[in-house]
Amino acid sequence: MxxxxxxxxxxxxxxxxxxxxxxxxxxxxxxxxxxxxxxxxxxxxxxxxxxxxxPSVVEAVQKACENGLTFGAPTEKEVELAQLIQSCVPSMEMMRLVNSGTEAVMSAVRAARGFTGREKIIKFTGCYHGHSDGLLVKAGSGLLTGSVPDSAGVPAGYAAATLLAEYNDIESVRRLLEENEGQVACIVVEPVAANMGVVPPEEGFLAVLREAADASGALLIFDEVITGFRLGLGGAQGYYGVTPDLSTFGKIVGGGMPLAAYGGRRDVMSCVAPCGAVYQAGTLSGNPIAVTAGTEMLKLLIAHxxxxxxxxxxxxxxxxxxxxxxxxxxxxxxxxxxxxxxxxxxxxxxxxxxxxxxxxxxxxxxxxxxxxxxxxxxxxxxxxxxxxxxxxxxxxxxxxxxxxxxxxx
Structure with a gap:
């Protein structure tokens, strides 16, 4: 290793x-x-x-294992978890379960590109959205820890389609949108930056991002892999009262097992296969054991x-x-x-x-x-x-x- x-x-x-x-x-x-x-x-x-x-999560997982570890076919448990997520986060009108935060954000960005027909995205310096190629540009988390500003092995073409704004600097966002008018598919942001240490959004920052995205025709994606179900049952969007077009969730939604989700507006998510032309798939997506852990965890949080x-x-x-x-x-x-x-x-x-x-x-x-x-x-x-x-x-x-x-x- x-x-x-x-x-x-x-x-x-x-x-x-x-x-x-x-x-x-x-x-x-x-x-x-x-x-x-x-x-x-x-x-x-x-x-x-x-x-x-x-204890109750471990017990539920042990019981689920008795019925098999993976099927590569739909289960009722996937629907139950999706309903729980939607009950807490109403913006998740339609969603897809995946295996990691990296996969969730990568897929959400692809859906945004497919829906808008645009290629460029805006992300923020120091915000980390997983290790997919297009998002490893001035990212946080392990890249900062290891003193690596960018990853080797990322084609220049990917980096060229990723525009960098500064977190808590709305003017840097507006400037990029003006310079790339009609070309930006989405703005992807950690609503609370938590991969360069915790950096909260300044008052009004998220609301103005929402307005800027609407004015430019871009989608707003909240990466709630860390903040989702940790800041509250409604995540950061509930905490701050700003609704994104798409969201990504991980960490807690799997109850400690490999699981994540992306979703949001029904019209956008209807572009995802098999309903639309944006392809995303995975044999282990919605794995019954991980879904069991996530369901039990969310039930506990909802009850308490x-x-x-x-x-x-x-x-x-x-x-x-x-x-x-x-x-x-x-x-x-x-x-x-x-x-x-x-x-x-x-x-x-x-x-x-x-x-x-x-x-x-x-x-x-x-x-x-x-x-x-x-x-x-x-x-x-x-x-x-x-x-x-x-x-x-x-x-x-x-x-x-x-x-x-x-x-x-």
Whole structure:
């Protein structure tokens, strides 16, 4: 395996360490192969909103496995999950289940191109939408962590069709739309940027994006792979009150298993095969085991909406502790990032003022104290319902202790 891992950030190279290998997880904890226990604020990069190995989810999956692992044919469970998603996110009038966030965004962009008959797309510097060729242009997440601004192996033609705007800078969007009038199929955005660390949209930014897309004839795509069902049952679009034309969901919608979804306006999604000429397929799409996990997870969240107030409150307490150290902290709901910079972080340029060497020292110190945060300055912290008040207290104490060590910046 390249780097000994199956996804780059797991290699711990940016923090100068050797990764631990997980043996099991339960509740708010990870247990590694050497017998160490870590309080987990990565939560498998988001889906562990209720913690690890939720009993009812595990039980439902085990029962589903008895009936077979994959069929390559329709099941009633796929319809049930789609109905649950639609009940929470009304903009998802028609949808397709796929296997990953990368596949979901790639497919949504293809649908937008097919519907509009246009080729160009607008994305934002530092926003990550998976590793499909056309979206690996000034992306966030592992590309920032590994100090790779773009990926090798991406044809120039793909990059030429991807126009770069600056997050939280609506004028950069308007300029691109004017310069490429009638050519832009879609604007794709993380409604809360969470792959260059957490960077919230400034007031009115998403609403003005909606207006700009409408005025230009482009579609607006919200990549809610991280924010979907984490900021609330309605995702970021419910949180901010802005409705996109298409949305992508992942992470929580699979209950911790490989599953994602894309969808939105019925007229746009009717362009997808077999109803229309936009082709997308997958033998494992809507896999019955992953769908079972996702369905059980969403049912739990729908039945217990008070979970959102709990995890938001926990994250707010962590935010306060980090602020006491003098760091810049961004938080939206249960997503947060402490940035090792004194500057206000509102876009890619301000994110890049962060001291990554200082972050690496902090990461190592926290890990040695038994607290696992994302091994990158450019990733989010995730809080789960399994994080008890006592766990949050302990973490806040460790953060404050580190702040007094003189090693912050």
């Amino acid at each position: 390249p780097g000994g891992v199956n996804s780059p950030v797991r290699a711990f190279r940016s923090v100068g360490r050797t990764p631990f290998f997980v043996e099991k997880a339960k509740g708010a904890y990870l247990y590694d192969a050497d017998g160490n226990r870590y309080l987990d604020y990565v939560c498998s990069w988001g889906p562990g909103i209720l913690g690890h190995a939720v 909406p008070e979970i959102y107030a709990q995890i938001d409150q926990s994250a707010a307490r962590l935010e306060e502790a980090y602020r006491e150290t003098g760091l810049t902290v961004n938080r939206v709901g249960s997503l947060l990032s402490p940035f090792f910079t004194r500057e206000k972080v509102r876009d890619y340029q301000s994110v890049m003022t962060s001291d990554t060497a200082a972050f690496a020292r902090y990461f190592g110190w926290m890990l040695e104290k038994g607290i696992y945060v994302a091994p990158s300055q450019f990733e989010a912290m995730f809080v789960s319902a399994a994080h008890s008040a006592e766990m949050i207290d302990m973490t806040c104490d460790m953060v404050k202790e580190y702040g007094k060590s003189g090693m912050i910046l």
